[in-house]
Amino acid sequence: MKKRTIGIMGAMPEEIEGVVALLSNCVEASMGKRTYFSGQINGIDTVVVFSRWGKVAAATTATTLIHEFKISELMFTGVAGAISDNLKIGDIVLGKRLIQHDMDARPLMKQYEIPLLSQTYFESDSTLLDSAANAINTVFENNSLYAVIGEDELMEFNISQPRLVIGDVASGDQFFSSKEQKHALNTQLPNILCVEMEGAAVAQVCYEYEVPFTIIRTISDTADDKSHIDFPSFIKKISSKYATEIIKNIY
Template sequence: MAAKRIGILGAMPEEINGIVSLLKGRSEVIKGMRTYYIGTINDIEVVVVFSRWGKVASATTVTHLIVEFGITELIFTGVAGAISKDLNIGDIVIANSLVQHDLDARPIMKQFEIPLLGKTILYPSEKLFNIVVSSTNELIKNDGLANLFSLSECHAFSLFNQKVVVGQIASGDQFISSSIEKEKLLKVIPNVLCVEMEGAAVAQVCYEYNIPFVIIRTISDSANENSIIDFKEFTAKIASKLGVIIVQKLVNNLKNDFYH
């Protein structure tokens, strides 16, 4: 049985910096314009890397993690824009399913269907998913997030009563930034909670290589013209801290589990 090695992807450089700082015995490997940080967290081998933006870039990165670094499971943390009106800034969304909202090969096949796979929706490993949901809920329940941010940060980014939500995430090479775009997306994917640019592509690669994966997103904006929060500032000050504490908790709970 191969040793456990967890791949950790971040959608922004700011999102992986804190996680990289957790690594013990850290080394670096540069391949394909990407820097892979290798080390251990809680005595588990991990490889951390910035996915780069978009479906092609993130799919390339996770393929490297699988083929060249031999990861046995994949955790992707990042930010996303809210599509559901029930989501607030700072809420944490864990994907129970993912769809590529810009994939459309009609009339050859139905909308969103992945060529050759015959699938429109991809799902995370049930066991890994359940541990992630449990780990993240523990943080919320035990006020693990309460002291992460100052009062001024909470007011600046409207961080109050953060919650963990499970549901569908849509991915595409398009930055959704208007109410019209949101409504169009909801008409064709009515159950979608949030939107980003990488998760479903990463899920496809993991599915094809039989690698358990989970996608965790922090809501950074409302994906419309009314968004007033500085995206990069939110990522650096809020999402990065959330990513670190979630990964710490998750790796601790994963220590004695294996998925193959």
């Protein structure tokens, strides 16, 4: 039986800082212009890394975690822009299925289909999905966010009763910052909850190597004309603390 070692990735340095602080016996290793932090969280071997933005960077990092650090499961934590009108800033989306919205090899194959894999969506591991959902619900039900995030900061983003939603997440090498982009994606893929730049690439690597994965995304913006205004402040004040609290409750 493969030894349990959890890999945790974030696309922004701020998204992993609090998680790195949870590690005991932390050891750093530099590889491929990335720093991998290895240690234990509650006695479980864990490797944490800032992956950088985009599908290629995320896929490279995931592959290194699998080959060099022999991880048995992978968790990606980060932010996303809401595509569904039912989502609000501060809500959390768990990716049940991941799709690359910018994959288009027509007419050789169907739009969104990954060449040679005959896959359009990559599905998360159901056991890890349930574990993450339980942890997130615990954070929300216990109001523990108020203990680590100031009420003024939550009010700044109109976060009062954040909720968990499980469903489809789309990834692509685009930052959504206009209503036109959002509308186009919503028209083509109406079941998509949110959009980001890494999750489906990580999911593809994990699928090919048979490594179970979880994609956890905090809604930081509405994927429209206000995205660039909300994004940097939200990362610093809100999402980095979300990630730490969720991971505390998963372990």
